[in-house]
Amino acid sequence: MSNNERDSMEFDVVIVGAGPSGLAAACRLMQQANEAEQELTVCVVEKGSEVGAHILSGAIFEPRALQELFPDWEERGAPLTTPASRDEVYLLKDAEKSQKLPNALVPKSMHNTGGRHSGGDLTSGDSRRYVISAGNLCRWLAEQAETLGVEIFPGFAAQETIIEEGVVKGILIGDMGVAADGTPKDGHMPGMELRAKYTLFAEGARGHLGKRLIQEYDLDAGKDPQHYGIGLKELWDVPAEQHEPGLVLHGSGWPLDKHTHGGWFLYHGDNQQVVVGLIMDLSYQNPWLSPFDEFQRMKHHPVLARHLEGGKRVAYGARAIAKGGLNCLPKMTFPGGLLIGCDAGTLNFAKIKGLHTAMKSGLVAAEAVFEALNDHEAKGNEGGQELGAFTEKWEASWAYAELKESASFGPAIHKYGTVGGGAYNFVNQLLGGKLPNVHDTTPDHATLKPAGEFEKIDYPKPDGKLSFDKPSSVFLSNTNHEEDQPCHLKLSDPELPIRENLPEYAEPAQRYCPAGVYEVVEGEDGKPMFQINFQNCVHCKTCDIKDPAQNITWVAPEGGGGPNYPNL
Structure with missing residues (x-):
């Protein structure tokens, strides 16, 4: 079926992705319309089976943007119930030893339990931060949005961007009910066109449409x-006896080596639950590394194990994080639309927080779009202008000021290592950001070195108590895809993984994927074969980022597929 034969729906604004930035934008748009007693149609499309199903974040949450959006969020029942109460920061020296850092040596951006935060005070007049489920926050934001009149369509994946004469005009929803060979199955439903005067892309880190838009409009020109x-x-x-609601732990060091940067977190939330995680930079060099297995063995360190022993693991997930900061932030505007939140890369990695800045980008976007829709000169036309007002408002915001203040945080760690980079950042914060800006111009996929330069890593077998294997982990992510559908992990050259990546890098996709999607198996002819188990995919996008040949492209599968994260 050709595009001009598809059903079409018209909206004033279409938003791709029901994450914090997209839902914040939707709510603010309708707030403005309702205050002006104006009719406005806003649609949010979400590829997950429900809002929150694909949301994964730490998360320690600063409610600054939420306070701006809903000053009465507490009365509305926002799921912020566990204030951060105590910070601990550790350097793990080896599998047994650690050093707890004194509070005075912890960068101010890592303080979560009082005092002023980077970029000024919270609108509410305090600096409370909360241990939350980002997925539950998004579920709550969706309820507020629908009450305001926003239409939300979960289970529908935006597959293509509609671009006409250089202007984004909306999106095309992917077909439902297509067999693996591309033929329609019983119950086949062709995707609809959702057309809009303005389209906001809020897909999260490495959004597949955002990636194409950056290329189409050269939005990253002059950026790292x-x-x-x-x-x-x-x-x-x-x-219960080892649960301390609001306790916040961060750390770095073991098990990562000096060429592999990253850090871990462990937060005590509500309901006798603890979240634990590892963030590992994808700029690592050793192709034998497995982020999943590094995470599993990390939990055996006494500093972490004492919080988990005797407990039960109930959920697992993984997601790429856009952590480049201001130096890597692309231009966010193009004719007919915007990139917002982590689709652009608004996370403040110095704080290891991105929900508040993502939401702020959504609020700024909503204000710029609403102004454009009401511009006297624009009335009567089809929209589609480039929203220069957004750039002005965004660069005047506290969120942009945060990113500017921490522009060198990640690059300094890449350049000088975890300890040296940490020292640079500590001094830079003491001096108010007056040290020279540091840049990292090497893409993450280009940092891998040949496997022959490293010894193969023999990871310990999981014990089933603190550490686990990939299959049982994927099971806990509630991941599901219809098996008889086209594979959404596209290879530009199907022969390259065995021909080049296997001899050069021992085919690292087997290890960087946290869900066991990629395997090298023996084919019927006895030769190695690259196998893709796309049903396991948790939509983390790591393969799209880290493949050294950039041979793998992640695209959205049929709507509703993927993980179904509870409380993550």
């Missing part, structure tokens, strides 16, 4: 390449 980490996270039920 975006840098990413992979975040792995588990949710645990723990015994």
Whole structure:
């Protein structure tokens, strides 16, 4: 079926992704319309089976943007119930030893339990931060959005961007009910066109449409390449006697070596639950590394194990994180639309927080779009202007000021290592950001070195108590895809993984994937074969980022597929 034969729906604004930035934008748009007693149609499309199903974040949450959006969020029942109460920061020296850092040596951006935060005071007049489930926050935001009149369509994946004469006009929803060979199955439903005067892309880190838009409009010209980490996270039920609601732990060091940067977190939330995770930079060099297995053995360190022993793991997930900061932030505007939140890369990695800045980008986007829709000169036309007002408002915001203040945080760690980079950042914060800006211009996929330069890593077998294997982990992510559908992990050259990546890098996709999607198996002819188990995919996008040949492209599968994260 050709595009001009598809059903079409018209909206004033279409938003791709029901994450914090997209939902914040939707709510603010309708707030403005309702205050002006104006009719406005806003649609949010979400590829997950429900809002929150694909949301994964730490998360320690600063409610600054939420306070701006809903000053009465507490009365509305926002799921912020566990204030951060105590900070501990550790350097793990080896599998047994650690050093707890004194509070005075912890960068101010890592303080979560009082005092002023980077970028000024919270609108509410305090600096409370909360241990939350980002997925539950998004579920709550969706309820507020629908009450305001926003239409939300979960289970529908935006597959293509509609671009006409250089202007984004909306999106095309992917077909439902297509067999693996591309033929329609019983119950086949062709995707609809959702057309809009303005389209906001809020897909999260390495959004597949955002990636294409950056290329189409050259939005990253003059910028450092975006840098990413992979975040792995588990949710645990723990015994009451070892649960301390609001306790916040961060750390770095073991098991990562000096050429592999990253850090871990462990937060005590509500309901006798603890979340634990590892964020590992995807700029690592050793192709034998497995982020999943590094995470599993990390939990055996006494500093972490004492919080988990006797507990039960109840959920698992993984997601790429756009952590490049201001140096890598692309231009966010193009004719007919915007990139917002982590689709652009608004996370403040110095704080290891991105929910508040993502939401702020959504609020700014909503204000710029609403102004454009009401511009007297624009009335009567089809929209589609480039929203220069957004750039002005964004660069005047506290969120942009945060990113500017921490622009060198990630690059300094890449350049000088965890200890040296940490020292640079500590001094830079003491001096108010007056040290020279540091850049990292090497893309993450280009940092891998040949496997022959490293010894193969013999990871310990999981004990089933603190550490686990990939199959049982993927099971806890509730991941599901219809098996008879086209594979959403596209290879530009199907022969390259065996022909080049296997001899050069021992085919690292087998290890950087946290869900066992990629395997090298023996074919019927006795030769190695590259196998893709796309049903396991948790939509983390690591393969799209880290493949050294950039041969793998992640695209959205049929709507509703993927993980179904509870409380993550």
